[in-house]
Amino acid sequence: MQEFLAHGYAATSMDRVARAAGVSKATIYSHFKDKADLFAAIMQQLAEHKFATVFDPRDRTALQGDPRATIRTLALKMCAQAECDTRFCEFMRLTIGESGRFPELAQPYVENVAKPFIAALTDYLADQNLFKDPEVAARTLMGAMVYFVTLQEILHGKDSLPLAAERMVEGLVDLILPPSRA
Amino acid sequence: MQEFLAHGYAATSMDRVARAAGVSKATIYSHFKDKADLFAAIMQQLAEHKFATVFDPRDRTALQGDPRATIRTLALKMCAQAECDTRFCEFMRLTIGESGRFPELAQPYVENVAKPFIAALTDYLADQNLFKDPEVAARTLMGAMVYFVTLQEILHGKDSLPLAAERMVEGLVDLILPPSRA
DNA sequence: GTCTATACATCGATAGAC
DNA sequence: GTCTATCGATGTATAGAC
Numbered sequence: 001m002q003e004f005l006a007h008g009y010a011a012t013s014m015d016r017v018a019r020a021a022g023v024s025k026a027t028i029y030s031h032f033k034d035k036a037d038l039f040a041a042i043m044q045q046l047a048e049h050k051f052a053t054v055f056d057p058r059d060r061t062a063l064q065g066d067p068r069a070t071i072r073t074l075a076l077k078m079c080a081q082a083e084c085d086t087r088f089c090e091f092m093r094l095t096i097g098e099s100g101r102f103p104e105l106a107q108p109y110v111e112n113v114a115k116p117f118i119a120a121l122t123d124y125l126a127d128q129n130l131f132k133d134p135e136v137a138a139r140t141l142m143g144a145m146v147y148f149v150t151l152q153e154i155l156h157g158k159d160s161l162p163l164a165a166e167r168m169v170e171g172l173v174d175l176i177l178p179p180s181r182a
Numbered sequence: 183m184q185e186f187l188a189h190g191y192a193a194t195s196m197d198r199v200a201r202a203a204g205v206s207k208a209t210i211y212s213h214f215k216d217k218a219d220l221f222a223a224i225m226q227q228l229a230e231h232k233f234a235t236v237f238d239p240r241d242r243t244a245l246q247g248d249p250r251a252t253i254r255t256l257a258l259k260m261c262a263q264a265e266c267d268t269r270f271c272e273f274m275r276l277t278i279g280e281s282g283r284f285p286e287l288a289q290p291y292v293e294n295v296a297k298p299f300i301a302a303l304t305d306y307l308a309d310q311n312l313f314k315d316p317e318v319a320a321r322t323l324m325g326a327m328v329y330f331v332t333l334q335e336i337l338h339g340k341d342s343l344p345l346a347a348e349r350m351v352e353g354l355v356d357l358i359l360p361p362s363r364a
Numbered sequence: 365g366t367c368t369a370t371a372c373a374t375c376g377a378t379a380g381a382c
Numbered sequence: 383g384t385c386t387a388t389c390g391a392t393g394t395a396t397a398g399a400c
Contacts, residue, residue: 008279010192014376027384029377090282097190097279099337100272106337114333115343135345136353143329144322151296151321155281155288161297163317171318175358196394209366211395 001042005090009039009098040105046091047108055117063124068177070124072169075145079165082149089154118142130177137176144172183224187272191221191280222287228273229290245306250359252306254351257327261347264331271336300324312359319358326354 003012003020014035018025032038055062055074063070081088099106121138131137148168151157185194185202196217200207214220238244245252263270281288303320313319330350333339 008190008192008283010190011283013374015374024385025376026378026386030383035376093279093282096332096336097275100275101190101193103338106339107342110333110337110339110342114337114339118343132356133349133353136350137357139330139333139345139350140322140326140354140357143326145325146332147325147328148321150278150328151292154278155292155296156285157288157292157296160289160292161300163321167315168318168321171315172322174314175319175322195392197392206367207394208368208396212365217394 001046004039004042005087005094008094009035009102036102040102043091043095043105044108047095047112055120060120063120067125067128067130068173068179071141071177072173075141075169075172076165078145078149079169082153083165092150092154114142141172141176144168183228186221186224187269187276190276191217191284218284222284225273225277225287226290229277229294242302245302249307249310249312250355250361253323253359254355257323257351257354258347260327260331261351264335265347274332274336296324323354323358326350 003017006012007016014025014028017038018028021028028038032041055077062074095106095109118135118138121141122135125131125137126134145168148163148165151161152163152165185199188194189198194217196207196210199220200210203210210220214223244256277288277291300317300320303323304317307313307319308316327350330345330347333343334345334347
């Protein structure tokens with residue numbers, strides 16, 4: 001996993017994977033059909049386990065109560081994770097970067113991360129009865145934060161396009177959930 | 183260019199690049215220091231020339247007049263380009279996918295695409311006097327559309343998370359620029 | 365400037381011993 | 383099950399002729 005996250009799929013050699021894992025190449029090939037099979041298994045595991053830190057879709061308590069406070073907390077948590085967890089950024093780079101040649105590899109992210117997140121957020125926003133189209137509102141919230149993190153952290157835009165996470169989050173909450181409507 | 187877009191950086195061999203270009207490898211190495219140098223030059227060119235199709239920051243006429251109609255047109259143009267221009271998607275995959283190992287490669291996108299786009303949109307939205315924080319509004323608009331395109335086209339989420347582009351755009355305009363405020 | 369030919373390393377994957 | 387040893391192919395980069 002650390003080899004693929006550090007060097008990408010094509011630039012990762014099975015020799016280095018074996019050395020990092022402390023086994024021989026033949027041992028790896030006895031467990032996985034080929035390099036692509038190992039890669040898919042690793043990405044699947046990452047999508048299932050790594051993302052529970054920012055948002056566990058089974059944890060319904062994360063999405064209840066005052067919408068402004070709830071969204072603010074959720075958005076700030078996303079920023080904090082992207083800033084700290086470098087593996088998170090590498091996983092996103094890898095998922096997007098290889099999604100052309102490994103379409104089946106994008107699926108774990110879509111199914112295990114994006115889909116449950118959007119669904120839970122849509123349900124929550126629908127309950128607030130503030131939006132004509134709650135799914136579009138959910139996607140807008142998620143998109144604004146994902147693109148913010150992508151630009152600042154993943155694409156190293158922090159220096160060129162500085163914007164404090166707190167201002168982005170506060171401005172987003174004011175934009176989508178103006179105090180007058182809530 | 184077509185080789186890097188099709189196979190990514192690491193999986194592209196200089197042999198294939200030379201064959202596709204109709205020259206010998208030695209000729210390429212006489213023009214570029216190494217593979218990374220060639221790659222950087224190609225990505226720079228793509229960032230400068232390819233993106234003028236969806237939005238030319240020098241074209242001020244694209245951002246004027248009724249905000250709802252302007253944003254709607256702009257957002258629909260982004261969707262249309264992502265759906266048709268497969269090279270656009272591959273360029274985004276490559277930029278994000280290699281942004282960890284080639285930090286200098288993300289810069290052409292940030293400087294030539296994201297920064298002028300956000301700046302122009304921020305200025306336009308500021309003129310409308312509808313937003314407390316126009317830059318956050320601009321980033322939210324851009325982020326919502328970029329993430330929508332990323333999920334549907336780049337990560338092949340169309341089947342699993344279907345949502346018509348027209349509904350996303352219309353809902354986004356209603357959310358950010360409600361008819362009552364405009 | 366552009367070519368052919370090649371140096372030298374490393375690749376993914378497997379055969380066969382233990 | 384795990385190992386060592388090795389296959390054939392392919393990788394980047396360059397030397398030297400034209």
